[in-house]
Every structure is written in structure tokens, then in C-alpha cells.
Amino acid sequence: MVVTGARTKGKPSTNTPIPFDLGLVQHLRVNRSAVEARAVELGTRRTFKVEAQAAAYITAIRCIDLTTLSGDDTPGRVQRLCAKALSPIEKEIKDRLGIGADPLMVAAVCVYPAMVKPAIQFLGGRIPVASVATGFPAGQTFMNLKLKEIDLAINAGAAEIDVVISREKVLTGKWKSLYDEIVAYREVCGKRAKLKTILGVGNLETLTNVAAASAVAIMAGSDTIKTSTGFEPTNATLPSGLVMVRQIRKFKDLGLLGNQQVGFKPAGGIRTAKDAMLWLTLMLEELGPEWTKPDLFRIGASALLTDIERQLRHLVFGRYSNMQYLPMA
Numbered sequence: 001m002v003v004t005g006a007r008t009k010g011k012p013s014t015n016t017p018i019p020f021d022l023g024l025v026q027h028l029r030v031n032r033s034a035v036e037a038r039a040v041e042l043g044t045r046r047t048f049k050v051e052a053q054a055a056a057y058i059t060a061i062r063c064i065d066l067t068t069l070s071g072d073d074t075p076g077r078v079q080r081l082c083a084k085a086l087s088p089i090e091k092e093i094k095d096r097l098g099i100g101a102d103p104l105m106v107a108a109v110c111v112y113p114a115m116v117k118p119a120i121q122f123l124g125g126r127i128p129v130a131s132v133a134t135g136f137p138a139g140q141t142f143m144n145l146k147l148k149e150i151d152l153a154i155n156a157g158a159a160e161i162d163v164v165i166s167r168e169k170v171l172t173g174k175w176k177s178l179y180d181e182i183v184a185y186r187e188v189c190g191k192r193a194k195l196k197t198i199l200g201v202g203n204l205e206t207l208t209n210v211a212a213a214s215a216v217a218i219m220a221g222s223d224t225i226k227t228s229t230g231f232e233p234t235n236a237t238l239p240s241g242l243v244m245v246r247q248i249r250k251f252k253d254l255g256l257l258g259n260q261q262v263g264f265k266p267a268g269g270i271r272t273a274k275d276a277m278l279w280l281t282l283m284l285e286e287l288g289p290e291w292t293k294p295d296l297f298r299i300g301a302s303a304l305l306t307d308i309e310r311q312l313r314h315l316v317f318g319r320y321s322n323m324q325y326l327p328m329a
Helices: 032-045 051-062 075-086 091-097 113-123 143-155 167-171 175-189 207-219 238-253 273-286 304-317
Strands: 064-067 108-111 129-132 160-164 194-198 224-226 263-265 299-301
Touching: 032 238, 032 273, 051 064, 051 273, 051 304, 064 075, 064 304, 075 108, 075 113, 091 304, 108 113, 108 160, 113 129, 113 143, 143 160, 143 175, 160 175, 167 175, 167 207, 175 194, 175 207, 207 224, 207 238, 224 238, 238 263, 238 273, 273 304, 299 304
Parallel strands: 064 108, 064 299, 108 129, 129 160, 160 194, 194 224, 224 263
Antiparallel strands: none
16 A cells, blocks of 8 residues: 655745735625535545545644643653654554655644743754744733744744634624734744634634634735634534635635735644544645645644544554554543
């Protein structure tokens, strides 16, 4: 069995804000019934069998932001996570898949700002470190502290910054204020780090708000728009993801971004290989194969890798591993 599809080298951040256009926001309306019907349809559109299934699993691994965001994180825990990020599946499985000599790593390791240095020290530049910032997960702190936290995380070595927006600005329709907020985050990141903007869809109440917040985040220069922190009542769902990627597609099709491209990251509650396949299908159907590579697609997860490894072992050897033998279990 041979699986192809090598990891692509990450591109530096290039997105810059485009002028704010209230017309791209205030007239948005989302038909929830149609979105939910399309989301259900996605699960029936594509099936991955044998080699195609293995290749899809490997693609998903290469797009994972392997994450630990716990209050009891320690440098040792972060370093163990980094070790798994560098070697996400057993060599025995890689050899049987025909990719034993090829590098296979996750897209990035995502941690709190205080854990960036231990991650950097262990990884040694082999994969990027992403840091959450701006008062993650609630974002309920002073703006000057949010900006300082971004700067400190970048100075510690973070190559990607996952910021949270002020959800109250969405709920109260303060679209220009939200745009200015994200532009300020963009300016601190500059060309030093990618800006991944978390909308917190579980707090936004309506899919119309999700669409509007996505449009504002895209206009403000986000490199990636992300569904959730993982701490909201509801996190990544296919309907919200569909609404977000449709905004990316709209800006792309209208030529509003020039040569810039905006990525997408679902995060929160993505635990099974089947979940990952649904998100890959969404990207293929709505944006095309280019958006199934780590430059433009990320999956924020911690437990997901364990299930993908189990599924790959079953494909290769015809049996599942006991969970206690998997390092991430």
C-alpha cells in the first residue's frame, strides 16, 4: 500500500487588511434550513476506501494543530506532545503504508503563551508553534493587554497566533469596531506570525452572525478564520463551518483579496477519524484540493490523532490497537 501527498512547506504570512465595506456585512442573510441540509448531504457525498482512506487519514494528520490548552500544562507535558507531533504514527504503520522514508508530522503544535518556549526548545524549528492569545478563551480583558500578549508570544518564538474576537461586538452589530480590533491584531503580528482569528461560533447565536463575523475577519487581514476556542457550549459544527468557508469562497470569487488566500480551521469537539473526513470533504467540495493542505486548512484537536492512528492500524493489520497502548490515549 503506497500513500502519496507529501507535506507542503509553510508559507510566510502575507495577508493585509482590505478596506472595510459595511455592505459586505449588513445585507448578509443565511438560510439555516438550506445550510443544515447541505451539511447533512456532505456526509453522503464522498467515501474513502482502502488506499484512498489511508491517504485521507495521512492528509488529516498533516493538517492537525496538535493542541494542549489545560490549566495544568507543564513543560514536560508540552514536550511529550511535541514528540508525538514529530512522530504521529508508529514506524511500523508508516512502513506498511509505503511512506516509511517520508517525513510525516502534524502542521503545528498549539499551546498557551507561557508554554511556547518549551515547545520551541523541543521542536527546534522542525514544525511551527502556534500560541493562543488576546485573553483566550473569553477575550474579556483590556485591549492593550491583548496586544502585548500577542507580542510576547511572538517574541517567545510563536510563528502563528490564534486570537479570539470580542463576541459582544458581533452580538451588538459593532462591525467597524470589530474590524479595527482584528486589524490591530494583524498589525502586531505583521509579517512575523500568521494571524488565525477565532470567531467563537457557539457564542454568536445565529449563522448570519457567523457569516458577518467571518466577512469582517477576512477583510481585516486574517490568514485563517477559525470556528472555536473549544471552550464554548457548542464548538465546530458543519453548518457553521459551511457558512465560514462560503465567505472565503465569496471573497475569492469576487477577487476582493487579490493574490491573498484565507485558510480555515475547525476546532473543538473533533475527536474521530470520521469527523476529520467530514471536514476534508467540506474543503474539497466548497474550496477545492488546495484547501486540504496545511497552508490553508488546519484541524484544531488533541484526541483526534489517537483515533486516526487506530484506524490506520486497522487498515494495515486488520485489527485495532488497545487504547492503553497509544501515547495520546
